[in-house]
Amino acid sequence: MTAWYVVINYLRLTLRVTLMAFFALRAYRLRSAFVIAAIALGIASLTIIIASIDGAERKADEIMDMFGSDAAFVIGGDPNSRAVGWRGLTLTYNDVQRIRDELPGAYLSVPMRAKSNITLRYGDQSVEVPTLVGSTEGYADVWNWPLAEGRDFSAEDVDSGAKVVLLANGPKEALFGQRSALGATVYVNDLPARVIGELRYRGMASMGGSIDDRLIIPITTLTQRFNMDRKYVRALRVKFSDPENMAFHRENLRSLLRHLHNLQEGENDDFSVLTADEILKFISMFKGGLVAFLGVTAAVAILVGGFVLANLFYLSVTERRVEIGLKKALGAKNQAILLQFLVEAVVLTMIGAFFGMLLGMGMGQLLARLGILEILFSWKIFFISLTASGAIGIIFGLKPAREAAGLPPVEALKGV
């Protein structure tokens, strides 16, 4: 007998056994349904974990993309002492100016102040906007945030405290829909302002809502019209021309700010510098937590599915002893019996995987809609789920299948 012949025989046997398995699984519907349900739950949690890890990764990419690997974000205030006497307003216009003029490699330095909960009105329609930002020329550039239409502020707008406004996508859609807002006069609280630009949709969730729910006006206009002090800014963003040397730039920026703030050695920074690296660190920590939590959940769910399968298959082997004995009497080799039960197990786990993926995607969709999880579905889920369920079928089906295959025919034919 040649090897080829052996392979052909084996394939034929597998095919026939698979067909028989379907008959048996249909005959023992209820048991099959239990196994499918148990496996489906495990695979559903696996689907959600993969989707949410991929989602977190995409989110990280988006954040990175928006934050920019060539930028630093500086917030006023000492991050290490939030105790009594903590001051958030430590950065000044002077800092912004000096950074732009003196910091090597920095080509853009833009200050920001913000005011919360603004009413934006156009005609007889109005919308609540959570964030009003005051900034300078270069705002769109410094945030890598392209304009869909119109232009950014000019130096003149900022110098003169011009009554102009940039709309992010949220308020723009709310008041103008598909129409262009360019040139329209809107009311920011009671301040009339002309729309000079629309920022493109960014689609990012941030703390307390979407990043697209904001208005931007010149920082001078903000401080003058909304009675805010004119010396300090809340935060500033710096862009560098060579992102390879970010660690170096970051240190330079820090020294310069310490010098400008007259901080002595031993004194804490009264500001904090955020770069892409730190954000990545934070995201990977978050992702690590997600993997650990959901991973354990999915592993437990899958394991439970496996035990359900093993138990029901032991029951099946006991209940179908006569069938096993008969098949042996008719000439089935041990291998054929083993194969029959393994195929039955794997077919069930595969069907379970299919329903599990559907269930997982449905639940994932729901969690995403509710804003609980960021998810991303890919073919990876399909392959991992099928591999995992196939493995469960083989691992947990093997022992019962072995027991079936090892039954002596005379014993088996006697029945239970």
Add this chain to the structure above:
Amino acid sequence: MSSALIDLQRITKSYRQGDLPIDVLKGIDLEIAAGEFVALLGPSGSGKSTLMHILGLLDRPTSGAYFLDGVDVAGLDDDQLSGLRNRKIGFVFQTFYLIPYLTALENVVLPGLYGQERSASIRRRAQEILQQVGLADRMDFRPSQLSGGQQQRVAIARALLNDPPVLLADEPTGQLDSTTSQEIMELITQINRQGRTVILVTHDIATAACAQRRIELHDGLVRRD
């Protein structure tokens, strides 16, 4: 070496029940030629079921030699025994042993699936045999939809699928009424007339009357041949 189809030489079989060895077969010498119709008779406990299991390659003797068609089966492993059962022996059991979730035709096809023949020709032969045993119009019925006699006919058709030289029938009429029993025995007699060796295991003298040769077992030994 004998030219007999079945040649048993000093076959013994013992079981252990706790510490007590029980000798079920105590040395059986038996030759059965091709084409014979043999009835294996004996009261329960005489060892006839055990002998049937050994004849059917479902069990191995404790000692002694068994030549089936000239082959010493003691030297074969489990898989080789399965292959031999598949080709050489057709089984008919008292309780039919049909698989409940398969149709009559699918049940008959079963022994063919473990061989190397093509599915289409197995199926065709299964249909022919079902026709011969008078079940042409019952092929797609499940066992539960068939009468006892019909179920035993399906089982007989299944036993004949691979055209084995030996038909082993273990109390084939044990669960049937007398009319149906007679029909089944007629069918088995007919199968023997076609040249197949039939070994009938029974405790019923009337059923054994169909056979040309009667072997009586008593207490693990052949008492009368």
